[in-house]
Amino acid sequence: MANRSAARRPMHGAVVRTVCAALALLATLNIHGTARAEDGYELWLRYRPVEPAWLARYRPHATHIVVPDDSATLAVAGDELVRGLEGLLDRRLPKVAAVSGPGALVLGTPASSPLIARLGLDLDALGSEGYVLRSVRIDDHPAIAIAANEDSGVLYGVFHFLRLVQTRAPLEALAIADAPAVQHRMLNHWDNLDRTVERGYAGASIWDWHKLPDYLDPRYVDYARANASIGINGTVLTNVNANAVSLTPMYLKKAAALANVFRPYGIRVFLTARFSAPMEIGGLATADPLDPRVRRWWQAKVAEIYAHIPDFGGFLVKANSEGQPGPQDYGRSHAEGANMLAEALAAHGGLVIWRAFVYSHEEPDDRAKQAYSEFVPLDGEFLPNVMLQVKNGPIDFQPREPFHPLFGAMPRTPLMMEFQITKEYLGFATHLVYLAPLYEETLRADTRVAGKGSTVARVIDGSLHGYARTGMAGVANIGTDRNWSGSHFDQANWYAFGRLAWNPHLSSAEIASEWLRMTFSNDARFVAPARDMMMRSREAVVDYMTPLGLHHLMGRSHHYGPGPWVDGGPRADWTSVYYHRATEQGIGFDRTASGSNAVAQYAPEIAAQFGDRKQVPEKFLLWFHHVSWDYRTRSGRTLWDELVHRYTRGVETVKNMRLTWQGLGEFVDAERHAQVSAFLAIQEKEARWWRDACLAYFQTFSRRPFPPDYEPPRHSLEHYRSLEFPYAPGI
Numbered sequence: 001m002a003n004r005s006a007a008r009r010p011m012h013g014a015v016v017r018t019v020c021a022a023l024a025l026l027a028t029l030n031i032h033g034t035a036r037a038e039d040g041y042e043l044w045l046r047y048r049p050v051e052p053a054w055l056a057r058y059r060p061h062a063t064h065i066v067v068p069d070d071s072a073t074l075a076v077a078g079d080e081l082v083r084g085l086e087g088l089l090d091r092r093l094p095k096v097a098a099v100s101g102p103g104a105l106v107l108g109t110p111a112s113s114p115l116i117a118r119l120g121l122d123l124d125a126l127g128s129e130g131y132v133l134r135s136v137r138i139d140d141h142p143a144i145a146i147a148a149n150e151d152s153g154v155l156y157g158v159f160h161f162l163r164l165v166q167t168r169a170p171l172e173a174l175a176i177a178d179a180p181a182v183q184h185r186m187l188n189h190w191d192n193l194d195r196t197v198e199r200g201y202a203g204a205s206i207w208d209w210h211k212l213p214d215y216l217d218p219r220y221v222d223y224a225r226a227n228a229s230i231g232i233n234g235t236v237l238t239n240v241n242a243n244a245v246s247l248t249p250m251y252l253k254k255a256a257a258l259a260n261v262f263r264p265y266g267i268r269v270f271l272t273a274r275f276s277a278p279m280e281i282g283g284l285a286t287a288d289p290l291d292p293r294v295r296r297w298w299q300a301k302v303a304e305i306y307a308h309i310p311d312f313g314g315f316l317v318k319a320n321s322e323g324q325p326g327p328q329d330y331g332r333s334h335a336e337g338a339n340m341l342a343e344a345l346a347a348h349g350g351l352v353i354w355r356a357f358v359y360s361h362e363e364p365d366d367r368a369k370q371a372y373s374e375f376v377p378l379d380g381e382f383l384p385n386v387m388l389q390v391k392n393g394p395i396d397f398q399p400r401e402p403f404h405p406l407f408g409a410m411p412r413t414p415l416m417m418e419f420q421i422t423k424e425y426l427g428f429a430t431h432l433v434y435l436a437p438l439y440e441e442t443l444r445a446d447t448r449v450a451g452k453g454s455t456v457a458r459v460i461d462g463s464l465h466g467y468a469r470t471g472m473a474g475v476a477n478i479g480t481d482r483n484w485s486g487s488h489f490d491q492a493n494w495y496a497f498g499r500l501a502w503n504p505h506l507s508s509a510e511i512a513s514e515w516l517r518m519t520f521s522n523d524a525r526f527v528a529p530a531r532d533m534m535m536r537s538r539e540a541v542v543d544y545m546t547p548l549g550l551h552h553l554m555g556r557s558h559h560y561g562p563g564p565w566v567d568g569g570p571r572a573d574w575t576s577v578y579y580h581r582a583t584e585q586g587i588g589f590d591r592t593a594s595g596s597n598a599v600a601q602y603a604p605e606i607a608a609q610f611g612d613r614k615q616v617p618e619k620f621l622l623w624f625h626h627v628s629w630d631y632r633t634r635s636g637r638t639l640w641d642e643l644v645h646r647y648t649r650g651v652e653t654v655k656n657m658r659l660t661w662q663g664l665g666e667f668v669d670a671e672r673h674a675q676v677s678a679f680l681a682i683q684e685k686e687a688r689w690w691r692d693a694c695l696a697y698f699q700t701f702s703r704r705p706f707p708p709d710y711e712p713p714r715h716s717l718e719h720y721r722s723l724e725f726p727y728a729p730g731i
């Protein structure tokens with residue numbers, strides 16, 4: 001990436017000597033001398049030389065590259081292959097026009113490459129983004145074909161091929177065919193025009209709006225490369241809490257400059273649309289979606305956008321949610337609002353992605369029920385180019401939530417998944433929490449709406465309801481920090497999101513291995529324990545923050561640290577007490593028929609399971625039930641003892657993660673190892689803080705002692721309550 005190319009620039013002798021001395025010093029800091037200092041900028045695209053034994057095995061397969069140079073996408077595909085293999089195989093790989101001996105890598109589509117056309121590969125089932133990697137013979141020479149129907153498929157094939165080498169997979173007898181299961185694989189940036197990032201913990205926004213469109217930070221290319229390598233093909237540049245200014249001509253030029261950078265990488269640009277934009281930047285007196293002037297305004301605005309960005313993806317819209325304007329301000333439905341924008345976009349092939357994250361100020365009912373109540377009656381009323389984007393769970397990206405009841409409930413409206421990659425509720429950037437198990441848990445959940453096996457993944461890939469459009473979005477964790485994500489391990493969450501968006505049926509453990517091998521080391525003595533640490537990390541955070549189905553216990557507004565005592569303020573459902581409902585009798589939110597009856601929003605089999613405290617998975621016990629402190633959990637412990645046990649277990653797991661990481665120093669460069677170690681120390685301290693603060697608070701209700709062998713909180717409840725963080729990041 002940028003630092004690689006910098007390393008290739010010619011340097012003056014004196015500078016060279018200084019740099020060499022510094023490198024020698026750094027090498028001595030690492031006793032094994034193999035792992036050199038790194039800052040994480042290169043992500044999983046480091047392309048370091050393979051070990052000598054693998055070099056001998058791989059080199060015969062890659063001697064030269066044959067790629068047509070008639071498209072920008074094929075050009076970047078060829079360049080990436082050269083860059084990757086030259087790094088990995090430590091040799092020059094010429095790009096040539098014809099096969100000149102064994103070991104050719106032949107890239108292209110049947111339309112762009114006569115060689116590929118001649119091979120007659122079966123590409124029929126691969127669509128526009130799938131590809132094959134196939135061992136073939138060309139002019140009697142062994143070669144490898146990387147072929148697709150469209151150029152972007154070739155690019156994805158190149159990244160897959162590089163991944164094989166990066167993870168030391170065999171290259172003999174290649175016969176791989178792959179295609180994405182989901183059409184729209186998107187990042188949502190909650191980035192503001194002033195470069196702050198809502199819920200961002202990795203520095204400022206990477207979009208340098210002020211210098212755009214004239215200055216294009218080289219980082220934009222590396223962003224596109226990283227996304228293309230995991231199959232992401234759409235990016236929403238702006239915050240869902242939208243600013244109408246982003247739709248003004250000045251900002252459209254800036255967005256167009258980014259779109260130009262991303263286009264060769266198969267990435268389309270989307271923007272957020274502020275529903276009141278016709279008033280704020282259009283001078284109209286209303287934004288009523290049924291008003292003809294408003295409709296004309298959006299049509300003209302959309303035409304203007306397409307004049308700047310011919311392949312513009314469309315709008316992402318947060319409407320009538322958390323104070324954002326929307327159609328309901330005019331007594332119109334979400335469908336009427338979305339369709340008005342959809343009509344304007346349809347002529348240009350654009351999409352409206354309408355968010356289902358809505359809950360009303362006036363509605364006294366359980367917030368977990370509101371999106372379902374609002375949208376299910378609208379099923380079938382949206383135009384074909386509208387998709388509804390639904391968060392994984394019914395509240396808001398908590399460490400654990402049951403799957404959102406909308407999944408499976410809207411067969412006539414294409415539903416997209418919205419996951420959060422940035423860790424707003426999971427310890428920000430300093431807690432090591434690998435999120436793929438969370439994503440996987442939701443995707444594998446069985447909605448049962450059409451019998452067994454009606455998984456959320458099948459809603460998302462469209463196979464359950466026969467959706468014509470499919471999509472998955474992740475709220476990005478990317479910023480200007482050198483390591484992009486605020487911490488080295490948070491890169492894994494970006495990576496895993498992309499891989500699961502490509503194929504929601506992949507396993508989180510396999511993705512972890514893949515990422516670790518590419519990002520750190522292929523040594524089995526590293527990969528196995530590091531993967532184990534990652535795989536335990538999600539349960540750990542659930543344990544030390546919100547065990548047994550508790551949720552929404554964090555500090556007010558900034559969401560940093562524990563705040564189970566949060567009460568009062570502008571609305572009840574922004575407090576913690578609304579969710580845990582602790583009293584001297586017990587704790588938990590009764591969402592059964594005797595309470596809010598949110599369980600009734602699930603298919604009958606699931607409702608019966610969640611609604612019965614004997615059958616509900618214990619991880620959701622307090623999400624669906626209010627139970628007494630002496631309730632016997634499945635371990636035989638009382639609820640109170642079980643809470644103490646789980647909170648403590650969470651802290652213990654983090655301690656063990658630290659020990660694991662300490663033992664892996666020989667496989668990781670000193671710089672990255674040190675930062676991960678330091679962050680794990682913070683995580684352990686904060687896990688203990690979460691445990692102690694929550695238990696000190698809940699004990700005022702349970703009035704039970706800590707079970708023997710469990711340490712009491714280190715400080716008084718007053719101490720925890722008094723802590724304030726006026727400058728916590730992300731707001």
Ligand code: GCV
Nearest residue numbers: 190198199240241318357396
């Ligand atoms: C962008 C939560 C977050 C908000 C976010 C909102 C949303 O409430 O705290 O920062 O706003 O979700 O998803 O729209």
